[in-house]
Each structure stands twice: as C-alpha cells, then as structure tokens.
Amino acid sequence: MPHEQYQTVKEVAERLKVSEATVRHWIRDQALRAVDVGKGWRIADIDLAAFLNRHETMPRPDSGTREAGQ
Known part of the structure; x- marks a missing residue:
C-alpha cells in the first residue's frame, strides 16, 4: 500500500x-x-480504477485489438 499513488477528493472531482x-x-x-x-480523504489510483470499472456500461475492448478506422 505505501507504493500506491493517492489523490485528494478535489483531484478526483476535477x-x-x-x-x-x-x-x-x-x-x-x-x-x-x-x-x-x-x-x-485520499483515494488510491487502483481504487478509483476499480470504481470506474464497476460503473462502465460495457467492457473496454482488449488493448491488442484495434477499432475500425485506426
């Protein structure tokens, strides 16, 4: 845990x-x-990422695949 990066409530809000x-x-x-x-309060980057993942509408395509037009 000591090696994690943390953000303030203000930073997350912004x-x-x-x-x-x-x-x-x-x-x-x-x-x-x-x-x-x-x-x-301090929010670890990993906890913010987990929060955002739980609230996404669908999974992100694999990073190894490219979307059409790219």
Whole structure:
C-alpha cells in the first residue's frame, strides 16, 4: 500500500468533472474506497480504477485489438 499513488477528493472531482460533494457521497456510501489520513480523504489510483470499472456500461475492448478506422 505505501507504493500506491493517492489523490485528494478535489483531484478526483476535477478529474471526473463532478463536485467534491459527489465524491464524498460515493465514499460515504462505500461505493468508492478511500483512506482518511487526518487532513481529508485520499483515494488510491487502483481504487478509483476499480470504481470506474464497476460503473462502465460495457467492457473496454482488449488493448491488442484495434477499432475500425485506426
């Protein structure tokens, strides 16, 4: 865990173009895993990726395949 990269609630909100309150709501509802480090919540990159994967509408095509037109 010490080698993971962490982001603040503000950074995640800006990255996903949502409000900080929305990110805190996800954390409170245990939809997004976060760590309370005293000065605020921190979200590991791996936990944000898992959250986004759970909310995708369909799996991403394998990285080895190319979409038409590329």
